[in-house]
Every structure is written in structure tokens, then in C-alpha cells.
Amino acid sequence: MENFEPVIVAFCCHYCAYTAADMAGSQRLTYPANIKIIRVPCSGKVDAIHIIKAFEKGADGVYVAGCLDGDCHFKNGNNRASRRVEYVQKYLDEIGIGGERLEMVKMSAGMGYLFAKIASEMTEKIRKLGPSPVRPLTVQASQPTAS
Amino acid sequence: MITAERKPLEELIEFVRPFKRILLVGCNECVTVCSAGGRKEVGLLASGLKMALLQSGNTIEIREHTLERQCDPEYIDELLPMIDGVDAVMSMACGCGVQEVARRYKNMPVFPAVNTKFMGASERPGVWAERCQGCGNCLLGVTGGICPIARCSKRLMNGPCGGSVTGKCEISQDVDCAWQLIWDRLKELGLEDQYLKIIPAKDWRTAGGGGPRKIIREDLTA
Amino acid sequence: MKTESKLEKVFASGNLAVTSECGPPRGSLPNHVREKGKYLEGVVDAINVTDNQTAMVRMSSLAASVLLKQEGLNPLLQMVTRDRNRLAMQADIIGAYALGIDTMLCLSGDHTQFGDHPMAANVHDIDSIQLIQMVKAMRDEGKFQGGADIKGPPKMFIGAAANPFADPFELRVLRLAKKIAAGADFIQTQCIFNVDKFEKWMEQVRAHGLHKKCYIMAGVTPMKSVGAGRYMKNKVPGMDVPQELVDRMGAVPKEKQPEEGIAICVETIERLKKIEGVAGFHIMAIDWEEKVKEIVDRAGLLPRPQV
Incomplete structure (x- = not known):
């Protein structure tokens, strides 16, 4: 797995992390291309099923990025997201994927540097963990079979 | 409502391990309201089971369907076209739903995916408490x-x-x-x-x- | 007189009655019961025999009561509604009476969660008040719950428990009234350490005239150590141990604490004697039966009346 390049899905809140990603770009801060950003209207909008489907479709890691405590545009969507992430972490443990492949992070729209830093750290962490135990299998299983 | 909680995944994996194709049936009534066995939980469980089984090299096909109500025969008939070709059914409804599915489809092994708990009310989001023992x-x-x-x-x-x-x-x-x-x-x-x-x-x-x-x-x- | 119960006779004679208790062993060794009973011979009018107390399996209250009876002692059969349904309870009541037991205490019992069988079902077919009603109907009407006549109704003297210290305080006297209305002939209270609060409760008891309708025995317990005092104060639901008593126990050296605990117990009895409506004392010396005689003696309650 020397040249393992993890696939990481980042669910980014439109009001903070998504803008922060933009900011990172305009500040010429580099971050790994492994991160696949999905813009969501609020981190609280991310449901367990979205996270689980990301893994099922081949993600090696997932994180949900929401606003700083007290800054949620929808009052407490970020805190709901945190609790949901904890819940899904336990489910991932049950499945055998491991809850450590999922994280909740919080930042503001102006924190381009933090977005880049988290993206790098997450990529490194998942690189160390190796491919998701279901990844090669899911890829294989989703190959059309000759009938 | 009747409240329920999903069984540990480990137990459910053992139920379905012998099968190649199962039908996972949710219910749109009580278990949906208490987030134990509605459409969303059916999706989550199907993904979880598939991924868990894949790790031991087993592939399983899981058909997902959520009935309007699983304790009424009229709705259970709806499963007929889907049940053809599956090896077993797993129900995410309360014990009443599980038994009704078993009664209707006599030759089909039926497994419960949830533990039915009690008749309760929602005290606040995410908290259900027993209120009636019938x-x-x-x-x-x-x-x-x-x-x-x-x-x-x-x-x-x-x-x-x-x-x-x-x-x-x-x-x-x-x-x-x-x-x-x-x-x-x-x-x-x-x-x-x-x-x-x-x-x-x-x-x-x-x-x-x-x-x-x-x-x-x-x-x-x- | 409603029954042949010795306890009833003591009450009727106008004397202060004295009871104590004996917890049956966790095994089938009969001598354990006999030895505990020996300490209480001639010291008390009746010996409560607990029924799977603290929800731990013990020799049955009925069997241990019979063992005491065989030694010439006077057992008081405790019965909880936690472990048996009404068939089993009625069967035991007539069985007990056939074996010469004529006094009993009706309780709901500690929840199984507190014992070593938390996995067991809590039966609670009936509650303690309904048990009192049931025993009374068996005795006075000669009827089983199902309506059939009893051949040889059990003439039980019926006791119940009261906790003056639990909440809601205002319900405590009303609950006592309910137990008396159901048919309780006598009451044994929870251990009294807070005499001031007990006095307030008794004021209400008298205001309702309940002390005239039933005999109220004040429960007392000698503390063995400051640790025991602290445990009862902090860990036992519905117990009220004032801090000053714990401090008083703590102020004496460890080896002197048992003595201090007994002194407190005797003083408590002396204070309780002065309260109108107290008809006797129930001394709960848990695994300390050998000290009951000293307490009863120092409290001026010996010799026991011959009735």
C-alpha cells in the first residue's frame, strides 16, 4: 500500500468550511487532492445515511465540517452534527470499518489555513490507517458481472 | 407509540450470514417515529450489513422496502413481488410486524432486526419513556x-x-x-x-x- | 381480641410491646436461625423473620419462623409481594397459620435491583395494602381472593410498615391511614434517628386519630460504627440520619463506637416513650441480635410481660 491514496469525503457547511476551503484556495494554501468536498447547507443536514453511503461507495475516511460552537446559522445544527457523528462512529465500529475513520471538525469561514491543515491531517491519518476494509470489496462488488 | 431499538449488528449479521438475498422490511408507523425501523434505518442497516459481510468475503443482496404499516395484512401483501427470489426476510418493525410477515409468508424465514421495548411517549427529542403497559x-x-x-x-x-x-x-x-x-x-x-x-x-x-x-x-x- | 397473637395480647394489656428481627441465613443451616433466636428469648414479644430481605435469596421466612417456633420463640412472619403472586401468598398464609404462626407483617419488599438477583421478575401481583386487605378478608370473612370459603381461616394479627421519613411527607400519614383502613392492626416504622421529624409525623397521626385505631411501634436501630451511620444516612433510600448523630459516633474512638451506638439507641427509645401514641418498639439490630437484650434492659423494658 506504498502508493495508497485515500479517498476522503468532507461534508462542508456552506457558511463556514465550504467558504474556508475557498479561502484556502485564494490564499494559495495547498491541501491534498484526496479531499472530495460536498457542500451542505448546514452540517446538521448531514444524516447518518449520507456518511454510511459514502463509505459504502468507497470512501476511506469522512469528515463533517461545521461552524464553531455558537456560530451555527441554524442555531445548533453543528452540535447536532457532532452528536450524530458520535453515533455513526459507534455504528462504524460495529460494522468493522472503525469509528476513527469519521471525524467532526469545526471552523469559521475565515479559517482557510485550518481547512488546509485539517485536510492534510485527515489525509495523513487515513493514509496511516490504510484503505477502508470494505473499499476494495465494494469496488469489486460494484463491478458489473457478466450474465 | 410502540418503541424499539435496533439489535446489535453482530446478532443481525449472524441471522443473515447463511443467505445470499434478503428482503429488509421497515415500517412507517411507530418504529419510524422512534427512529428504529423506518425507511432511513432500513437504508442504514442494509449498508451496514453489506459492508460488514463483505469483510468476510460474503456478498449479500439486500432489497429494501418500507411498508406503510406492517401489522395489517393489506399492506403486507405489497411484499409479494419483492419476496420472490429472496432467501429470507428481516423485519425492522415491532414484534407485531415481524409476526404478521411470518404469518403471511409461510415458507420464508423471518428475523427481527429490532428489540421491541415498550409503549411510550417522547419526553424530548431522542428520549422515549414507558407510559403504558396495556x-x-x-x-x-x-x-x-x-x-x-x-x-x-x-x-x-x-x-x-x-x-x-x-x-x-x-x-x-x-x-x-x-x-x-x-x-x-x-x-x-x-x-x-x-x-x-x-x-x-x-x-x-x-x-x-x-x-x-x-x-x-x-x-x-x- | 381478633387473634391469639401474643403481640396483640401485649398491646391489649397496655404494656409497651417489643419486637426485634432475625434475618434468615443464606443457606440451609437451621442452627443459624436457632442461635440468633436464642439471643432474643425472653427479651422481645415477637421476632420478625424477614422475607428475602434486600432482595437476596435467603431461607424462606416461613421455614425460619417454624424453626424459631420449635425453639419456643414467637415468630412474626414477614411477607413481601415482590416474589410471589396471590396464590402463593395465600397458600403460605394458611400454611403458616397451620404451623402456629399467628402474626405477620405485610410489605411490598425492596426492589430486586438492590439485591443479588436483579434479573428476577418483580411479581407485584398485589401491593402491600392489597395484601393487608387480603389477609383481613381471609381472617374475618374466611374467604380466599377467588371467593371460596377457607376451611379454618387463618387468624392472623396483621402488621404493616410505615416510613415517616420518605417523601412526599404529607402523604406519609395518609398512606398510614390507608393501611389502617385496609386492615392493619399494628405498624412497625422505619428506623427512627430523627426523633424531631418522627414527632411531627406522630402529631399528624394523632390529629387523624390513627393511634387509636392501630398500635404503632417505633422502629430503632443501633449503629455499630460511624461508617454504618454514614451508610444509612447516604445510601439507604428513605432513611433520615441526622448529621449530629453521625458526628457523635465519629467523635468516639472506633472501639467505643458500638457502645456509643447502643447508648444513642437507648436514648432514642427513652425519647420515643414520651410520645403519645407510641405503643412499642421494633429493634432492628441487623446481625447484632446479641445486643438486643442490653438495649431492651437499659431502656427499662425488661422483664417482658407474661400474657
């Missing part, structure tokens, strides 16, 4: 609208035991003393005298002591 002879009219059978840990019908302290039950600080609640409410309603009436020993036949219970409404029977 004793078949409601006492709420004389107990201030709070059930001592479902909510007193000793099912006392005539007042608090000696373990009621500052409104809490002796078994846990997280459990309200039902009789404290009853008394507070009787006082609020000016019905303190009601407490002095002795509730006689209950006839438990209506609570299931007489075998499986049944309601027959002649005017509605076909």
Missing part, C-alpha cells in the same frame, strides 16, 4: 392521569413505598417517583381525597394473564 383496565382516571402500573417500579397501586426521596424512585435518580407525580397532580386538581380510596387488587386477566388478548368488534368483522 393492562386492559385503565386506572388513569383515579390516579391523576399518571399510571402507577407502568411508572412505579414496584407497580404499587396505593401510594409511594418508603423509598421515595425528593421526588425520585429508590431504584434511580433518573426515575421519577410515580406516586410523587400522582400526588402533585391530585393536589393541583384539588382531588387529594382520591388518594384515600383504596384501589383493590387488580384482575390481571385483562393484562394478558388470561392468555393472548383479542378485541372483537362484531360490527366491523367481515
Whole structure:
């Protein structure tokens, strides 16, 4: 797995992390291309099923990025997201994927540097963990079979 | 509503391991409201099972379907086109739904995906608490609208035991003393005298002591 | 007189009655019961025999009561509604009476969660008040719950428990009234350490005239150590141990604490004697039966009346 390049899905809140990603770009801060950003209207909008489907479709890691405590545009969507992430972490443990492949992070729209830093750290962490135990299998299983 | 909780995944994996193709059936009633077995939970479980089994090299096909109601035969008929070709059914409904599916599809192994817990109410988001044990002879009219059978840990019908302290039950600080609640409410309603009436020993036949219970409404029977 | 109970006779004679208790062993060794009983011979009018107390399996209250009876002692059968349904309870009541037991105490019992069988079902077919009603109907009407006549009704002297210290306080006397209305002939209270609060409760008891309708025995317990005091104060639901008593126990050296605990117990009895409506004392010396005689003696309650 020397040249393992993890696939990481980042669910980014439109009001903070998504803008922060933009900011990172305009500040010429580099971050790994492994991160696949999905813009969501609020981190609280991310449901367990979205996270689980990301893994099922081949993600090696997932994180949900929401606003700083007290800054949620929808009052407490970020805190709901945190609790949901904890819940899904336990489910991932049950499945055998491991809850450590999922994280909740919080930042503001102006924190381009933090977005880049988290993206790098997450990529490194998942690189160390190796491919998701279901990844090669899911890829294989989703190959059309000759009938 | 009837509340339920998903069984540990490990147990469910063992149920389905021998099969290649299963039908996972949710219910759009109670178990949807308590987030245990609705459409969303069916999706989550299907993904979880597939991924868990893949790690031991097993692939399984899981058909997902959520019925409007799983305790009525009319709705269960809906499964007929989907059931063809599957090896087993896993139901995310309460025990009533599981049994109705089993009754309708006689040759199909049926497994429960949830543990049915109790009849309860939602105290706040994410918290459900037992409120009724379906004793078949409601006492709420004389107990201030709070059930001592479902909510007193000793099912006392005539007042608090000696373990009621500052409104809490002796078994846990997280459990309200039902009789404290009853008394507070009787006082609020000016019905303190009601407490002095002795509730006689209950006839438990209506609570299931007489075998499986049944309601027959002649005017509605076909 | 409703029964042949010795306890009833002591009450009727106008004397302060004295009871104590004997917890049956967790095994089938009969001598354990006999030895505990010996300490109480001639010291008390009746010996409560607990029924799976603290929800731990013990020799049955009925069997241990019979063992005491065989030694010429006077057992008081405790019965909880936690472990048996009404069939089993009625069967035991007539069985007990057939074996010469004529006094019993009706309880709901500690929740199984407190014992070593938390996985067991809590039966609670009936509650303690309904049990009192049931025993009374068996005795006075000669009827089983199902309505059939009893051949040789059990003439039980019926006791119940009261906890003056649990909440809601205002319900405590009303609950006692309910137990008396159901048919309780005598009451044994929870251990009294807070005499001031007990006095307030008794004031209400008298205001309702309940002390005239039933005999109220004040429960007392000698503390063995400051640790025991602290445990009862903090860990036992519905117990009220004032801090000053714990401090008083703590102020004496460890080896002197048992003595201090007994002194407190005797003083408590002396204070309780002065309260109108107290008809006797129930001394709960848990695994300390050998000290009951000293307490009863120092409290001026010996010799026991011959009735």
C-alpha cells in the first residue's frame, strides 16, 4: 500500500468550511487532492445515511465540517452534527470499518489555513490507517458481472 | 407509540450470514417515529450489513422496502413481488410486524432486526419513556392521569413505598417517583381525597394473564 | 381480641410491646436461625423473620419462623409481594397459620435491583395494602381472593410498615391511614434517628386519630460504627440520619463506637416513650441480635410481660 491514496469525503457547511476551503484556495494554501468536498447547507443536514453511503461507495475516511460552537446559522445544527457523528462512529465500529475513520471538525469561514491543515491531517491519518476494509470489496462488488 | 431499538449488528449479521438475498422490511408507523425501523434505518442497516459481510468475503443482496404499516395484512401483501427470489426476510418493525410477515409468508424465514421495548411517549427529542403497559383496565382516571402500573417500579397501586426521596424512585435518580407525580397532580386538581380510596387488587386477566388478548368488534368483522 | 397473637395480647394489656428481627441465613443451616433466636428469648414479644430481605435469596421466612417456633420463640412472619403472586401468598398464609404462626407483617419488599438477583421478575401481583386487605378478608370473612370459603381461616394479627421519613411527607400519614383502613392492626416504622421529624409525623397521626385505631411501634436501630451511620444516612433510600448523630459516633474512638451506638439507641427509645401514641418498639439490630437484650434492659423494658 506504498502508493495508497485515500479517498476522503468532507461534508462542508456552506457558511463556514465550504467558504474556508475557498479561502484556502485564494490564499494559495495547498491541501491534498484526496479531499472530495460536498457542500451542505448546514452540517446538521448531514444524516447518518449520507456518511454510511459514502463509505459504502468507497470512501476511506469522512469528515463533517461545521461552524464553531455558537456560530451555527441554524442555531445548533453543528452540535447536532457532532452528536450524530458520535453515533455513526459507534455504528462504524460495529460494522468493522472503525469509528476513527469519521471525524467532526469545526471552523469559521475565515479559517482557510485550518481547512488546509485539517485536510492534510485527515489525509495523513487515513493514509496511516490504510484503505477502508470494505473499499476494495465494494469496488469489486460494484463491478458489473457478466450474465 | 410502540418503541424499539435496533439489535446489535453482530446478532443481525449472524441471522443473515447463511443467505445470499434478503428482503429488509421497515415500517412507517411507530418504529419510524422512534427512529428504529423506518425507511432511513432500513437504508442504514442494509449498508451496514453489506459492508460488514463483505469483510468476510460474503456478498449479500439486500432489497429494501418500507411498508406503510406492517401489522395489517393489506399492506403486507405489497411484499409479494419483492419476496420472490429472496432467501429470507428481516423485519425492522415491532414484534407485531415481524409476526404478521411470518404469518403471511409461510415458507420464508423471518428475523427481527429490532428489540421491541415498550409503549411510550417522547419526553424530548431522542428520549422515549414507558407510559403504558396495556393492562386492559385503565386506572388513569383515579390516579391523576399518571399510571402507577407502568411508572412505579414496584407497580404499587396505593401510594409511594418508603423509598421515595425528593421526588425520585429508590431504584434511580433518573426515575421519577410515580406516586410523587400522582400526588402533585391530585393536589393541583384539588382531588387529594382520591388518594384515600383504596384501589383493590387488580384482575390481571385483562393484562394478558388470561392468555393472548383479542378485541372483537362484531360490527366491523367481515 | 381478633387473634391469639401474643403481640396483640401485649398491646391489649397496655404494656409497651417489643419486637426485634432475625434475618434468615443464606443457606440451609437451621442452627443459624436457632442461635440468633436464642439471643432474643425472653427479651422481645415477637421476632420478625424477614422475607428475602434486600432482595437476596435467603431461607424462606416461613421455614425460619417454624424453626424459631420449635425453639419456643414467637415468630412474626414477614411477607413481601415482590416474589410471589396471590396464590402463593395465600397458600403460605394458611400454611403458616397451620404451623402456629399467628402474626405477620405485610410489605411490598425492596426492589430486586438492590439485591443479588436483579434479573428476577418483580411479581407485584398485589401491593402491600392489597395484601393487608387480603389477609383481613381471609381472617374475618374466611374467604380466599377467588371467593371460596377457607376451611379454618387463618387468624392472623396483621402488621404493616410505615416510613415517616420518605417523601412526599404529607402523604406519609395518609398512606398510614390507608393501611389502617385496609386492615392493619399494628405498624412497625422505619428506623427512627430523627426523633424531631418522627414527632411531627406522630402529631399528624394523632390529629387523624390513627393511634387509636392501630398500635404503632417505633422502629430503632443501633449503629455499630460511624461508617454504618454514614451508610444509612447516604445510601439507604428513605432513611433520615441526622448529621449530629453521625458526628457523635465519629467523635468516639472506633472501639467505643458500638457502645456509643447502643447508648444513642437507648436514648432514642427513652425519647420515643414520651410520645403519645407510641405503643412499642421494633429493634432492628441487623446481625447484632446479641445486643438486643442490653438495649431492651437499659431502656427499662425488661422483664417482658407474661400474657
